[in-house]
Amino acid sequence: MVKTVILKNVTKTYSMYESKSEQLTDLLLPFKKKKGRKFDAIEGITFSVEEGDIVGLVGINGSGKSTLSNIIGGLTPASSGEVIVEGDVSVIAIKSGLSNNLTGKENIEFKCLLMGYSKEKIEEVMPDIIEFSELGDFINQPVKQYSSGMKAKLGFAISVTADPDVIVIDEALSVGDQTFTDKSLAKMMEYKKRGKTIFFVSHNTKQVENFCTKIAWIEGGHLREFGPTNTVMKNYRAFVRKYNKLSEKEQKAFRDSLAAGRKHD
Amino acid sequence: MRKTIFLTVWSLSVKPSGMNRSIFKQAQQFLKHGYNPVILTMDFSLDYRQIERELKAYGFIPDDVPVLNVYDYYREKFNEQSMSSVQKAYYENSIKKFEEGYWVEDDGDTARYFVNGVYTKYKRWDKNGQLMIVDEFDDNRVRISRREFHPEGFLARETLYHPANNKRNQERYFTRSGFCYLTIWYNNETDRQQSAFLFDPAYSKAMVFPAVKQLQTEWIHELVKLEAVKPIIIAEQPSTVDRVSNIEGDEASRIYMRHTSHVESFEPLVMAKDADMLLRVMPKGYPIVVTTHAQRRHLEQHIGDRENIFVMPDYFESTAVDVARDMKKFVSVSSYDASHCTSELIEAFAQVVEKEPAATLELYGKLTKARKDAMNKQIAKLNLKDAVKVHGYKLNIDEVLASGVANVIVSQTDGQASSIGEAFANGTPVIAYDVAFGAAEAIKDGQAGFLVEAHNVDALAQAMMAMFDEEKAKEMGVIAKKEAEARYTAETYSKNWLALLDHIEEHMPREPLI
Numbered sequence: 001m002v003k004t005v006i007l008k009n010v011t012k013t014y015s016m017y018e019s020k021s022e023q024l025t026d027l028l029l030p031f032k033k034k035k036g037r038k039f040d041a042i043e044g045i046t047f048s049v050e051e052g053d054i055v056g057l058v059g060i061n062g063s064g065k066s067t068l069s070n071i072i073g074g075l076t077p078a079s080s081g082e083v084i085v086e087g088d089v090s091v092i093a094i095k096s097g098l099s100n101n102l103t104g105k106e107n108i109e110f111k112c113l114l115m116g117y118s119k120e121k122i123e124e125v126m127p128d129i130i131e132f133s134e135l136g137d138f139i140n141q142p143v144k145q146y147s148s149g150m151k152a153k154l155g156f157a158i159s160v161t162a163d164p165d166v167i168v169i170d171e172a173l174s175v176g177d178q179t180f181t182d183k184s185l186a187k188m189m190e191y192k193k194r195g196k197t198i199f200f201v202s203h204n205t206k207q208v209e210n211f212c213t214k215i216a217w218i219e220g221g222h223l224r225e226f227g228p229t230n231t232v233m234k235n236y237r238a239f240v241r242k243y244n245k246l247s248e249k250e251q252k253a254f255r256d257s258l259a260a261g262r263k264h265d
Numbered sequence: 266m267r268k269t270i271f272l273t274v275w276s277l278s279v280k281p282s283g284m285n286r287s288i289f290k291q292a293q294q295f296l297k298h299g300y301n302p303v304i305l306t307m308d309f310s311l312d313y314r315q316i317e318r319e320l321k322a323y324g325f326i327p328d329d330v331p332v333l334n335v336y337d338y339y340r341e342k343f344n345e346q347s348m349s350s351v352q353k354a355y356y357e358n359s360i361k362k363f364e365e366g367y368w369v370e371d372d373g374d375t376a377r378y379f380v381n382g383v384y385t386k387y388k389r390w391d392k393n394g395q396l397m398i399v400d401e402f403d404d405n406r407v408r409i410s411r412r413e414f415h416p417e418g419f420l421a422r423e424t425l426y427h428p429a430n431n432k433r434n435q436e437r438y439f440t441r442s443g444f445c446y447l448t449i450w451y452n453n454e455t456d457r458q459q460s461a462f463l464f465d466p467a468y469s470k471a472m473v474f475p476a477v478k479q480l481q482t483e484w485i486h487e488l489v490k491l492e493a494v495k496p497i498i499i500a501e502q503p504s505t506v507d508r509v510s511n512i513e514g515d516e517a518s519r520i521y522m523r524h525t526s527h528v529e530s531f532e533p534l535v536m537a538k539d540a541d542m543l544l545r546v547m548p549k550g551y552p553i554v555v556t557t558h559a560q561r562r563h564l565e566q567h568i569g570d571r572e573n574i575f576v577m578p579d580y581f582e583s584t585a586v587d588v589a590r591d592m593k594k595f596v597s598v599s600s601y602d603a604s605h606c607t608s609e610l611i612e613a614f615a616q617v618v619e620k621e622p623a624a625t626l627e628l629y630g631k632l633t634k635a636r637k638d639a640m641n642k643q644i645a646k647l648n649l650k651d652a653v654k655v656h657g658y659k660l661n662i663d664e665v666l667a668s669g670v671a672n673v674i675v676s677q678t679d680g681q682a683s684s685i686g687e688a689f690a691n692g693t694p695v696i697a698y699d700v701a702f703g704a705a706e707a708i709k710d711g712q713a714g715f716l717v718e719a720h721n722v723d724a725l726a727q728a729m730m731a732m733f734d735e736e737k738a739k740e741m742g743v744i745a746k747k748e749a750e751a752r753y754t755a756e757t758y759s760k761n762w763l764a765l766l767d768h769i770e771e772h773m774p775r776e777p778l779i
Binding site for chain 2: 001003008046048049050214219222223224225228232235239242243254258
């Protein structure tokens with residue numbers, strides 16, 4: 001077993017502005033005191049993942065799951081810390097970079113070209129992708145006409161064909177229909193057997209529990225727990241139950257106190 | 266101001282196990298390097314003062330390291346005055362063997378008491394004539410109570426038994442002045458604790474806990490709150506892991522230590538039952554300390570790697586002087602727990618004796634009477650009575666290890682296995698089953714000993730017979746000594762620990778808000 005993804009003290013900080021003029025001032029006058037306040041979307045996250053691990057990223061809304069998955073997927077750079085990903089990584093998200101004006105087919109070609117495929121190779125994999133996507137005739141329609149489920153199907157079909165070593169699935173399986181989800185999960189299981197590493201972001205705790213071997217529970221941008229699914233999900237579910245029992249005011253106070261810890265100058 | 270480190274253990278005895286010795290060494294090094302170690306024990310014993318005195322006299326625990334016990338703590342804290350006259354009178358009457366009004370069956374250290382033919386009372390004294398217990402019975406010879414006396418002469422605990430099945434249903438604990446500071450209720454059918462009540466003479470309100478476990482947690486928390494500088498707590502044993510993890514708040518930093526293997530079986534993988542709490546704490550990010558690198562790697566794979574697992578191998582220094590080595594004598598120093606394949610060792614040794622009739626095997630370590638009897642039975646059956654001796658526990662194990670040609674360890678799984686390090690420090694090679702984690706990591710086959718396929722009795726016998734090549738055996742001993750000097754030194758040990766202790770705050774996860 002080899003470590004495939006290593007995160008060391010990874011932090012992602014965004015600047016927050018109250019107006020466009022503040023943002024412009026910061027951009028244009030680099031030596032002036034910065035006006036924007038900083039917000040740590042994730043802070044000091046350290047963990048490593050082995051080949052064959054399927055890691056569920058869980059946490060309430062705004063906890064930093066997607067920021068983390070984007071950093072692992074290489075879509076966003078980390079502000080500090082170290083991210084080591086062994087092999088090719090592919091991100092499958094609801095809006096996984098499909099161009100709305102292009103048709104499904106054109107999107108396949110475009111994304112395959114980005115992955116460095118030759119024309120011949122694209123022709124070879126095209127039927128497989130179309131078949132896996134279950135889009136049928138819609139493949140020739142512009143993507144803007146697609147439902148979110150159809151977009152996810154197409155994104156998923158393209159990404160799995162690329163046969164990446166590390167796959168990040170961000171909520172992509174929560175929009176499709178059950179049959180497609182099952183098919184996608186089966187594909188993921190096959191990848192798992194082949195020793196690939198998968199990150200799985202979902203609010204569907206059942207799916208996470210059935211599918212993942214380990215769980216990273218993110219809370220307020222920090223890694224609260226990281227460990228085997230049964231242990232961490234038990235604690236996470238207990239937390240969610242407690243959280244849901246709080247009044248709206250208390251929930252807000254909880255979120256605010258987490259957020260307060262993430263804001264700084 | 267020295268920072269306090271609470272080392273939480275279940276119990277201590279004057280026959281310290283390998284794990285306890287390793288905890289004492291921790292205390293020695295922490296004290297030496299500017300910390301203030303305090304050993305906390307959780308069990309009920311009337312002997313802690315004596316145990317502490319003896320362990321300090323042997324040099325296991327430094328004089329400056331306090332040993333506190335939860336029961337002793339509350340007994341002293343809630344004690345209002347010296348022994349009351351009622352207590353004194355009761356004790357003076359109880360200590361008498363021939364009490365007025367009874368017919369007494371005198372059996373030396375024990376005595377039975379009869380009133381007009383009815384058995385009503387039983388007493389036991391220790392070898393120094395100190396009264397230990399008084400049991401009382403109903404007319405049907407069913408025990409109804411047991412009273413235990415402190416060596417200082419006061420009643421320390423009274424246990425009441427349920428008449429239905431003679432199982433305990435209530436315990437009361439007393440201070441020197443006769444004040445009951447703790448009552449524990451039991452379900453007499455399951456023997457589970459139902460509640461524990463703590464009584465403070467200054468307040469009329471009793472504090473209630475679901476069981477003593479929660480009281481022990483509260484006790485550690487109380488000690489933590491008395492510290493001026495944020496202390497560190499090390500949960501040294503499985504039984505103290507949940508006590509420490511249940512302490513609320515972040516007034517103390519916490520470290521969880523696993524001295525032994527966390528695995529019960531590898532194929533299929535079954536984690537040790539007593540590691541359960543530790544494996545549940547690990548995902549939270551608290552520092553976990555193990556004694557072998559292989560163990561860390563295993564935990565990283567199966568539990569998760571968030572860089573909170575630290576490897577701190579124990580250190581070993583020999584105290585043996587001028588011990589002659591018998592090149593035909595094998596020793597086996599072990600704790601004889603469930604994972605110890607003693608019968609395979611004895612079986613293998615029968616083959617060794619066939620080849621070399623002068624060969625002997627001496628077994629040392631704590632073992633139950635049942636286990637000892639089973640071993641002696643097997644030894645007699647194989648006609649090895651002259652060659653194999655079962656000795657039991659020995660305090661100065663270095664002398665034993667230094668006197669043999671090899672130390673043979675037949676455990677199925679272990680942590681660092683202190684007996685390997687101890688043997689190396691004494692220049693004694695080790696023959697061990699090739700199992701994770703300690704043996705496979707410490708021994709390079711054919712260098713400082715032999716690694717043998719687990720449960721392969723013939724191979725084990727072959728490895729022992731290979732030690733009869735005296736030159737090779739001596740060479741292995743030299744390598745073993747060098748290994749100990751290179752890998753298991755106090756300097757490396759304290760350097761490893763200080764790297765964690767001095768920066769403990771950087772390794773503490775955030776306390777969750779809910």
